Amino acid sequence: MSSEPSAPDTPAALGAAEAARRMAAGTLTSEELVAACLDRIAKRDPDVRAWVHLDADAALAEARARDGEPPRGPLHGVPVGIKDIYDTADMPTAYGSVLYEGHRPAVDSAPVEALRAAGAIVPGKTVTTEFAYLTPGPTRNPYDLARSPGGSSSGSAAGVGDYHVPLAMGSQTGGSTIRPAAYCGVYGFKPTFGFVNIDGVRPLAMALDTAGWFARNVEDLALLGSVLHPLIDAGLRPLDAPPRIGIVRTADWERATPEVRGAIDGLAGALADAGSAVSEVAWPEECNALGTAWEAVIAAGAASALAPEYEQHRDRMGDHIRNLIEQGHALTPSERSAAEATALRCRALVSELFEDYDAFLTPATGDVAPERLDSTGDPLFNRSWTLLRLPCLAVPAGLDPSGLPLAAQLVGRHGGDQSLLELAAWVEGVGS
Numbered sequence: 001m002s003s004e005p006s007a008p009d010t011p012a013a014l015g016a017a018e019a020a021r022r023m024a025a026g027t028l029t030s031e032e033l034v035a036a037c038l039d040r041i042a043k044r045d046p047d048v049r050a051w052v053h054l055d056a057d058a059a060l061a062e063a064r065a066r067d068g069e070p071p072r073g074p075l076h077g078v079p080v081g082i083k084d085i086y087d088t089a090d091m092p093t094a095y096g097s098v099l100y101e102g103h104r105p106a107v108d109s110a111p112v113e114a115l116r117a118a119g120a121i122v123p124g125k126t127v128t129t130e131f132a133y134l135t136p137g138p139t140r141n142p143y144d145l146a147r148s149p150g151g152s153s154s155g156s157a158a159g160v161g162d163y164h165v166p167l168a169m170g171s172q173t174g175g176s177t178i179r180p181a182a183y184c185g186v187y188g189f190k191p192t193f194g195f196v197n198i199d200g201v202r203p204l205a206m207a208l209d210t211a212g213w214f215a216r217n218v219e220d221l222a223l224l225g226s227v228l229h230p231l232i233d234a235g236l237r238p239l240d241a242p243p244r245i246g247i248v249r250t251a252d253w254e255r256a257t258p259e260v261r262g263a264i265d266g267l268a269g270a271l272a273d274a275g276s277a278v279s280e281v282a283w284p285e286e287c288n289a290l291g292t293a294w295e296a297v298i299a300a301g302a303a304s305a306l307a308p309e310y311e312q313h314r315d316r317m318g319d320h321i322r323n324l325i326e327q328g329h330a331l332t333p334s335e336r337s338a339a340e341a342t343a344l345r346c347r348a349l350v351s352e353l354f355e356d357y358d359a360f361l362t363p364a365t366g367d368v369a370p371e372r373l374d375s376t377g378d379p380l381f382n383r384s385w386t387l388l389r390l391p392c393l394a395v396p397a398g399l400d401p402s403g404l405p406l407a408a409q410l411v412g413r414h415g416g417d418q419s420l421l422e423l424a425a426w427v428e429g430v431g432s
Contacts (some may be wrong), residue, residue, distance in 0.1 A: 002144040002403035005162045010036040016078045016166040016220040017234075023077050027045065030063040030077025034121060035262040037079050039087060041123075041164045047145055049138040050159035052084050053091050054124035054386055062121045066159035074223055074234055076119030081159045081168030084125040085132050085202040086112050095202045096128040096137060096152070099313050109200025111169060111211055111228055118227040126155030126168055129376060131306060132176060132204050135318035136376050141183060143404055147369040150180030151376030157184040160214040167224050170212040172392075173204045173298060175365075175382025177212030181394035182407030183369035183377065187424075188214050189221045191417050193389035196228045201400065205301020208294075208386055221393070225421065232418055236425045243423050246357035248411070249280065251288040252380055256366040263397040263406040264363055267431070271361075274430045281360060287346040290376040290384035296339035297387060303328025343387050347414070350388055359423050364394045364407035381409065391417045393424045397431075 007013040014022070022028035038056045045051055059079065066077040087093050087105035094100040107113075109185045112122065128139040129152035139154035141147040142162035149158040153170025157180030160168050162357070170177045172190040181188025189212060196211040203209055211228065215221045227234035247268055253261070272278040302324045303310075309317065310325045317325075353360075363381045370377050385392050391412045398406050410427065412420030 001186070002147075004399070004403065005142045008036070008040055008163055010039065012036040012163045014166060015217050016075065016215065017223050019078055019166060020074065024071070029335055030066040030121065031060060031109055032423050033061050033077065034063040034079050036122065037165055038123065040162075044162055045164065047141050048140055048158050048162050050081075050126055050155035050162065050164055052094070052127045052137070053154065055091065055407065056120055056123065058090070060157055066119060066121065073118030073120060073227065075115060075313055078120055078167065078307055079123050079165045080120045080224070081110060081124065081126045081156050081165045083123050083153050083156050083168070083170050084128045084226065085171060086169060087200040091122070093125065096130040096135070098316055099309055100414035105200070107200065108256040111198040111201065114227055115251050118130065120227070123165070126153070126159055128152050129154060130318045131202065131321050132171055132173060133302070133324060134320040134376060136374060140373065141369045143185060144369070145402040147371050147404070148183065148373060150183040150369065152176040153180050153214070154376065156214050157181050157186060157188065160184070160216060161186045165358060166215065167220060168214045170214060171201060172210045172212045172382070172386055174294065174339070174386055175379030177214070178364050178382045178392050178394045178409055179377050179379060181214055182364035183405065185396050185405035186214050186216055187218060187221055187396065188212060188394040189225065189421070190386070190392045191225065191229070192391045192415050195391075195415075195417060203305040205298045206305060210386070218421060218428050220399045222421045225417070229417075233422070235288055238420045239422060240428050242277070243358040243426065244277045244356065245271055246281035246353070246360045248283055248360045248362040250283055250362075250384070252291070252366070255380060256363045257267055259368070259400045260366060260406060264361060264408055267408050268361055268398050270430055271406065271427065281357065284346065284349045286342070287349060287384070289342050290346055290387050291380070293339040293342040294383040296335055297343065299324055299328035300331055301328070307408050308323070347388055351414060359420060360411040362409050362411060364409040368400050368404035368406065376392055385409070385411050391420050393420055395424060395427055
């Protein structure tokens with residue numbers, strides 16, 4: 001049987017917002033918080049392997065400095081893990097690739113710069129799959145060390161789920177935030193495409209690449225989001241009325257396990273009992289082709305973004321990423337155009353559906369975490385929403401009979417990130 005990670009009896013168990021409140025009240029210091037997180041990492045990371053680089057001494061020194069200065073922003077003194085595709089000027093950034101071992105960027109990526117300006121402390125870099133695609137790193141699932149944590153934001157999801165840090169940055173090009181959040185039993189948020197500046201974040205497919213982040217509650221998702229975009233407010237307002245929820249059962253619905261489908265239906269029932277108007281979405285048949293279109297868009301994007309690496313070092317690249325690039329090379333112009341046309345048509349069709357719904361409810365994954373470490377799982381239930389460029393949020397939805405996390409996915413309208421966070425906070429309250 002799997003086992004949920006036990007919260008430590010230290011400040012490492014605190015969420016970011018609660019820790020920030022205690023620091024503001026003078027009942028907790030940043031040094032105490034960071035030291036507790038580093039202690040948790042020291043005890044657990046030899047097994048979980050969430051971190052590819054850690055500088056404990058620098059993090060503690062920075063925490064002491066935060067304790068001696070006026071607050072810089074809402075994350076003052078809070079440690080945040082950073083996925084190793086985000087450039088960091090004071091730490092190596094290898095993008096999960098042997099090609100970039102020891103690489104030291106000259107400047108921070110835009111999100112890291114914003115986090116530091118808000119007072120956040122970066123203790124280290126979390127494991128990513130190779131170039132944020134499918135080749136797994138060493139990270140293991142904190143619920144069961146024989147299982148995958150998901151990917152590509154493997155270390156970030158596992159680190160938050162195992163109480164190493166209260167917050168961590170990820171990214172999503174297919175399902176790289178929502179899927180590992182689901183597997184590791186935490187909340188994950190992928191904002192509207194283009195909503196967050198990702199300058200200095202290693203591209204995989206620029207038409208899809210989106211920032212993402214992890215937390216153990218919705219309040220903390222909003223807190224971090226408020227640092228990355230001015231239209232996200234950390235102060236989540238209560239809903240005026242229970243939301244209108246549409247259950248989306250695409251053509252892939254039957255490919256989800258009975259446990260996953262049961263979790264979605266169970267959550268839908270709980271939301272209905274709490275007053276939400278829950279109904280089935282009449283999903284446009286044409287939009288069942290979004291998954292195939294996504295495959296073309298990501299392949300074309302990777303062929304472009306990783307052209308220099310492929311030309312010079314293809315023999316040192318993993319099979320997954322090399323095959324993706326070669327799939328991009330094999331695409332015809334008409335195939336690329338058809339994929340983009342499908343995306344454009346379905347963005348319009350799905351936008352019309354939101355006239356009747358505040359959010360969609362759908363699986364975050366088709367199954368629990370794979371019982372293997374050579375796979376990060378299937379982005380089947382994520383890729384269409386990523387191609388639609390909509391904000392998505394992974395919500396824990398209980399455990400399966402073996403004790404592994406199940407999760408639902410809430411999808412909001414384009415640009416409706418704040419509304420989705422507030423709706424998710426209502427859903428969190430229903431489930432608590």
